[in-house]
Amino acid sequence: xxxxxxxxxxxxxxxxxxxxxxxxxxxxxxxxxxxxxxxxxxxxxxxxxxxxxxxxxxxxxxxxxxxxxxxxxxxxxxxxxxxxxxxxxxxxxxxxxxxxxxxxxxxxxxxxxxxxxxxxxxxxxxxxxxxxxxxxxxxxxxxxxxxxxxxxxxxxxxxxxxxxxxxxxxxxxxxxxxxxxxxxxxxxxxxxxxxxxxxxxxxxxxxxxxxxxxxxxxxxxxxxxxxxxxxxxxxxxxxxxxxxxxxxxxxxxxxxxxxxxxxxxxxxxxxxxxxxxxxxxxxxxxxxxxxxxxxxxxxxxxxxxxxxxxxxxxxxxxxxxxxxxxxxxxxxxxxxxxxxxxxxxxxxxxxxxxxxxxxxxxxxxxxxxxxxxxxxxxxxxxxxxxxxxxxxxxxxxxxxxxxxxxxxxxxxxxxxxxxxxxxxxxxxxxxxxxxxxxxxxxxxxxxxxxxxxxxxxxxxxxxxxxxxxxxxxxxxxxxxxxxxxxxxxxxxxxxxxxxxxxxxxxxxxxxxxxxxxxxxxxxxxxxxxxxxxxxxxxxxxxxxxxxxxxxxxxxxxxxxxxxxxxxxxxxxxxxxxxxxxxxxxxxxxxxxxxxxxxxxxxxxxxxxxxxxxxxxxxxxxxxxxxxxxxxxxxxxxxxxxxxxxxxxxxxxxxxxxxxxxxxxxxxxxxxxxxxxxxxxxxxxxxxxxxxxxxxxxxxxxxxxxxxxxxxxxxxxxxxxxxxx
Amino acid sequence: xxxxxxxxxxxxxxxxxxxxxxxxxxxxxxxxxxxxxxxxxxxxxxxxxxxxxxxxxxxxxxxxxxxxxxxxxxxxxxxxxxxxxxxxxxxxxxxxxxxxxxxxxxxxxxxxxxxxxxxxxxxxxxxxxxxxxxxxxxxxxxxxxxxxxxxxxxxxxxxxxxxxxxxxxxxxxxxxxxxxxxxxxxxxxxxxxxxxxxxxxxxxxxxxxxxxxxxxxxxxxxxxxxxxxxxxxxxxxxxxxxxxxxxxxxxxxxxxxxxxxxxxxxxxxx
Numbered sequence: 001x002x003x004x005x006x007x008x009x010x011x012x013x014x015x016x017x018x019x020x021x022x023x024x025x026x027x028x029x030x031x032x033x034x035x036x037x038x039x040x041x042x043x044x045x046x047x048x049x050x051x052x053x054x055x056x057x058x059x060x061x062x063x064x065x066x067x068x069x070x071x072x073x074x075x076x077x078x079x080x081x082x083x084x085x086x087x088x089x090x091x092x093x094x095x096x097x098x099x100x101x102x103x104x105x106x107x108x109x110x111x112x113x114x115x116x117x118x119x120x121x122x123x124x125x126x127x128x129x130x131x132x133x134x135x136x137x138x139x140x141x142x143x144x145x146x147x148x149x150x151x152x153x154x155x156x157x158x159x160x161x162x163x164x165x166x167x168x169x170x171x172x173x174x175x176x177x178x179x180x181x182x183x184x185x186x187x188x189x190x191x192x193x194x195x196x197x198x199x200x201x202x203x204x205x206x207x208x209x210x211x212x213x214x215x216x217x218x219x220x221x222x223x224x225x226x227x228x229x230x231x232x233x234x235x236x237x238x239x240x241x242x243x244x245x246x247x248x249x250x251x252x253x254x255x256x257x258x259x260x261x262x263x264x265x266x267x268x269x270x271x272x273x274x275x276x277x278x279x280x281x282x283x284x285x286x287x288x289x290x291x292x293x294x295x296x297x298x299x300x301x302x303x304x305x306x307x308x309x310x311x312x313x314x315x316x317x318x319x320x321x322x323x324x325x326x327x328x329x330x331x332x333x334x335x336x337x338x339x340x341x342x343x344x345x346x347x348x349x350x351x352x353x354x355x356x357x358x359x360x361x362x363x364x365x366x367x368x369x370x371x372x373x374x375x376x377x378x379x380x381x382x383x384x385x386x387x388x389x390x391x392x393x394x395x396x397x398x399x400x401x402x403x404x405x406x407x408x409x410x411x412x413x414x415x416x417x418x419x420x421x422x423x424x425x426x427x428x429x430x431x432x433x434x435x436x437x438x439x440x441x442x443x444x445x446x447x448x449x450x451x452x453x454x455x456x457x458x459x460x461x462x463x464x465x466x467x468x469x470x471x472x473x474x475x476x477x478x479x480x481x482x483x484x485x486x487x488x489x490x491x492x493x494x495x496x497x498x499x500x501x502x503x504x505x506x507x508x509x510x511x512x513x514x515x516x517x518x519x520x521x522x523x524x525x526x527x528x529x530x531x532x533x534x535x536x537x538x539x540x541x542x543x544x545x546x547x548x549x550x551x552x553x554x555x556x557x558x559x560x561x562x563x564x565x566x567x568x569x570x571x572x573x574x575x576x577x578x579x580x581x582x583x584x585x586x587x588x589x590x591x592x593x594x595x596x597x598x599x600x601x602x603x604x605x606x607x608x609x610x611x612x613x614x615x616x617x618x619x620x621x622x623x624x625x626x627x628x629x630x631x632x633x634x635x636x637x638x639x640x641x642x643x644x645x646x647x648x649x650x651x652x653x654x655x656x657x658x659x660x661x662x663x664x665x666x667x668x669x670x671x672x673x674x675x676x677x678x679x680x681x682x683x684x685x686x687x688x689x690x691x692x693x694x695x696x697x698x699x700x701x702x703x704x705x706x707x708x709x710x711x712x713x714x715x716x717x718x719x720x721x722x723x724x
Numbered sequence: 725x726x727x728x729x730x731x732x733x734x735x736x737x738x739x740x741x742x743x744x745x746x747x748x749x750x751x752x753x754x755x756x757x758x759x760x761x762x763x764x765x766x767x768x769x770x771x772x773x774x775x776x777x778x779x780x781x782x783x784x785x786x787x788x789x790x791x792x793x794x795x796x797x798x799x800x801x802x803x804x805x806x807x808x809x810x811x812x813x814x815x816x817x818x819x820x821x822x823x824x825x826x827x828x829x830x831x832x833x834x835x836x837x838x839x840x841x842x843x844x845x846x847x848x849x850x851x852x853x854x855x856x857x858x859x860x861x862x863x864x865x866x867x868x869x870x871x872x873x874x875x876x877x878x879x880x881x882x883x884x885x886x887x888x889x890x891x892x893x894x895x896x897x898x899x900x901x902x903x904x905x906x907x908x909x910x911x912x913x914x915x916x917x918x919x920x921x922x923x924x925x926x927x928x929x930x931x932x933x934x935x936x937x938x939x940x941x942x943x944x945x946x947x948x949x950x951x952x953x954x955x956x957x958x959x960x961x962x963x964x965x966x967x968x969x970x971x972x973x974x975x976x977x978x979x980x981x982x983x984x985x986x987x988x989x990x991x992x993x994x
Contacts, residue, residue, distance in 0.1 A: 384903065459939075461914075461916065461937075462913040462914045462916075462917045463915045465917060467949070469949075500951065500958065501948070518956065518958065518979060534978055535956055
């Protein structure tokens, strides 16, 4: 058995090496996408996320694998392929038995199963000679890789906000209630509608452009530009062309300067309580041991999200052998709702305040354009990190200044929210490895005195059993405007909870993941007019009978408290709300070219004494990729039937490379999409994707200006990528 | 009539408490969410009487547990275990309550190994309930039968039936002690780690699931964790083993009711 297994590994390695030889430009198709998909599944219920950064990390590591003998837990964590227990086990193994002689040695580490080793292999090595310190510029330019991507997206049905335009690709908008539409052919009518924000200014196309140059992991520069649906392009309010431009220059490992970022970049420190911009993978999910954040510090910004980045400069400098300092400055304008308040009737002094952060980056109407870049935002911060092999500790301080004062709402639940122009967050974070135990955490404080703490333990008690506990206490008055905490709520404040996680591998082919999380919200929340509490539990059993088959069953149950729907006079009362999801999924391959996936999921929502509402989703995926062929095909057909939006179900969808979609499925209907990818020339890839939602018994989809008449919504996406 | 309703509301949970008194004893078990049906320790006399047969030395244990940190709701107990030529004997006593409401339970148990892989035991007990202000006290006999089986080198299964004879407290109480059936598994993953799960059904109450874990990072130190469903309760505990003396601490935290600590002392005779 053991021998057979070893042979498999050798074969797997050999095939990987062979692949690497074959495709000198770019990375093999599936290799990274599969892993991204695994990572995206962890995000679970966030739609339209931009995972470009993770994609880049993996692509870099594919071309320049991580040397396991010269790495630490931190770098391993960045790959998002290993659990904390697994990366700690590799580092511990090297510490105890010396450098790895071959990747084959990985199999002697108990915490690593064959599937994980397979995931990891393409991105790591053990024999790379230490890199030379200086590379001349012409070598960088010669050996660097460049990539150019252009992408277009469009919904084929016309939305209410587009009714003044001719729709070449699909049906025009007609009022679902049968009312007559205003005659938008008359310029006066059209202008009046536009002024009153009843029409979008721009066309329905969404465009995206990206250029990037990279030399190993040390040099990167590039620009990204994006225009959203409904935004103008090179005219009117958008004379500069695209609505969003981003550029970056990022350098690594230049003597004592470990990282240097100019223009757009991201900064992530500690466990995210003080400062974390961008997405955080470590959170609750079926990967129950994936709880520790591996903060990369500064990183290049290559995504198109219009809020989650910094603009300015930052650098990481190593001060002593084990001590490094990161400093960064950012100044940009962010979107916000400006309100001009007269603070006294006798004095007509006007105070500019803004009422909310707008992060969607959409500027389709005059009102939205007015909010665009309305507020200046300055951020200055520093992070000091001391790193030993087995432990590290850091301190972070970040100061934020807004050009206008942010107004906190007047609702009781908003009482402790941030208001004003200035905020400072400070905190310390730590990570300690001791034998089979990892202890991590971060404590933070905001300028108003609000505090937040998050700390956890992860331990592998047996090669087959790992357990974790994470405690968090996020003060109701903590102002973490740029924090992403490990929490039930999406806000990093007003929560107190304990998470217990388990991963059990009784046998190589079986994995059981389970967690139980209990939380309290000491202050009111939106739609919850009293302090409340809840719990969340998940159990997933995964069976991988062979390399090409995987089955899992998952149960998740969440209980929360929410305002009662019936309005009783007097004391507001809460009612229990319970959500239960059951999921079955099978993934299997037929031959070496067809991969199938079937998922069945149900959801049930019980609120107080109201009748239970249910949701159901069944889908079939097919991915057909003939080996060494210039094209491949991905298909999905799904039927869903949910009683309402409350019982919606989320499912990850395959999309153009670089784009990630996890839409909610709700209502009654069918969903299908087809995507073709072809490689007409060696360095050129083209993607074409068509997808449609076909609803039953519905005369409109969406609301407001987004409304589409009829029962069908479909969209088309095209992407071209050239690498050289 | 109203008084009767009030009384019913007060003593409603009596019978349930009788069950809680029965199995919810011992600090080691408390740290593991009482998921110890397949384990063997001093308080096996109450958890699963078959487990007693695993005791090789005489031992004594006491515990004190102020429910939700209230002195009036304190639960305490004592047990003595004595291995004899064939089998193991035990005697136990617990009490709960205050002047106006109290309960107590005493029992005697005997357990033995039927073969290398099967242990069985029986316990006979007596439960007394007293409501103050002239309602008097009532008592009923209790009975438990338990079996443990070694399924493989590292896996034990345990099953226990409690009060199948449905004794009635009678008089104003007019309530039966409900029958209960529990089934559990214990897996000794390695020398340091014990994992347990079990399901419990009391005839008139929703089923409960329990999971527990005990880890020994050092010869003298035990760390415990447990989880019980509906209503969810999280348990945790620490044990210190100093020669013959064992000191255990446990804590249970439930969503609505709050936190209950517990301390226990075990002494193993040399």
